[in-house]
Amino acid sequence: MNKEEKPSTDNYQPSTNFETLAIRTQTERTQFDEHSTPLYLTSSFVFEDAEDMRASFAEEKDKNLYSRFSNPNVTEFIDKIAKMEGAESGYAFATGMAAIYSTFAALLSAGDHIVSCQSVFGSTHTLFTKYFPKWNIETTYFKAEDAENVEQYIQPNTKVLYLETPTNPAIEVLDLEFFGKIAKKHNLLFIVDNCFATPYLQQPIKYGADIVVHSATKLIDGQGRVLGGVAVGKADLIREIYLFARNTGPAMSPFNAWVLSKSLETLAIRVEKHCENALKVAEFLENHPNVELVKYPFLKSHPSYEIAKKQMKLGGNIVAFEVKGGIEGGRNFLNRIKMCSLSANLGDTRTIVTHPASTTHSKLSDEERNEVGITAGLVRCSVGLENIDDILGDLKQALD
Secondary structure, three states, X not given: OOOOOOOOOOOOOOOOOHHHHHHHOOXXXXXXXXXXOOOOOOOEOOOOOXXXXXXXXXXXXXXXXXXXXXXXXXXXXXXXXXXXXXXXXXXXXXXXHHHHHHHHHHHOOOOOEEEEEOOOOHHHHHHHHHHHHHHOOEEEEEOHXXXXXXXXXXXXXXXXXXXXXXXXXXXXXXXXXXXXXXXXXXXOEEEEEOOOOHHHHOOHHHHOOOEEEEEOOOOOOOOOOOOOEEEEEOHHHHHHHHHHHHHHOOEOOHHHHHHHHHXXXXXXXXXXXXHHHHHHHHHHHHOOOOXXXXXXXXXXXXXXHHHHHHHXXXXXXXXXXEEOOHHHHHHXXXXXXXXXXXXXXXXXXXXXXXXXXXXXXXXXXXXXXXXXXXXXXXXXXXXXXXXXHHHHHHHHXXXX
């Protein structure tokens, strides 16, 4: 081989490993041979001539037209999430709730019915109970502990089976394999909010999910900087979601996509440490006299521990616990916190504590909160990446 020749790469097989896909999935390099993907802060794109423009708008060519439709930064982010989740296609949104709303709005029609786990994010609950009924779309809830009887809630007009796992904020774990089989048996669209687990810990598509949605604002960003959402899944369903979003405008900004795509490069290593810290927090809380109950998927005391071990790589970064003293006990705990942040966000490098009954879910009645597992003294702790001794020290002094 002379020195001008390069070794053959005929036998090279691209990696399918999670961490490598997260780092090496990139847009095509420009003429400047950049190592890291540049920002494409442009509202629109140009065409060579009239025929190029016609063919592009007719979708005979795969070309960017307008950043509300697609953008190189957004495409890179979507491609990474799709590969991580094992999905065929995807679309990225300005927020997680835009992803959830647009997915339902694109795939449902008036008269359709949703079966959903009762413990869902508050804004998703509001969609189901306040807005969708205006369009004659009804929702029936089932409790996580009654999951084995979910078939009794399926009606002739049921279109979607929807769930979060782990749930927000009650940290219930639902058996994806079981629900995947139920959805297939009844020809339902199976949609899963995978926000708490991230694609690193859990891939619902392996268990039959048709669509997986994320709030990228949380662990995917991981540093509390930008908002974002994404839906990935079967190509024909994503096509419908794309057409809806293209015409209604909830697209992710190129800048946010660039930030989130870079965040994915460290997702695996970040989530590993989050989970390591969270398990130690859960074990500490379980032995504290002022804590009545702790829920964390990888605690053996969790009612769905075996299911969590089956479908999750690790337990996630969210710990829910019941402080003695009800609503006042929860409020007093927050008032005593020194280092940890009081915020409605989660999945940050910084540990965050929230008291849902007096904040995020305060507009629900006591009965509604109890129905979704939000008791008066429940605290949700999003365990961050600080030194574990500092996290435990702050929680201890606030509880003591």
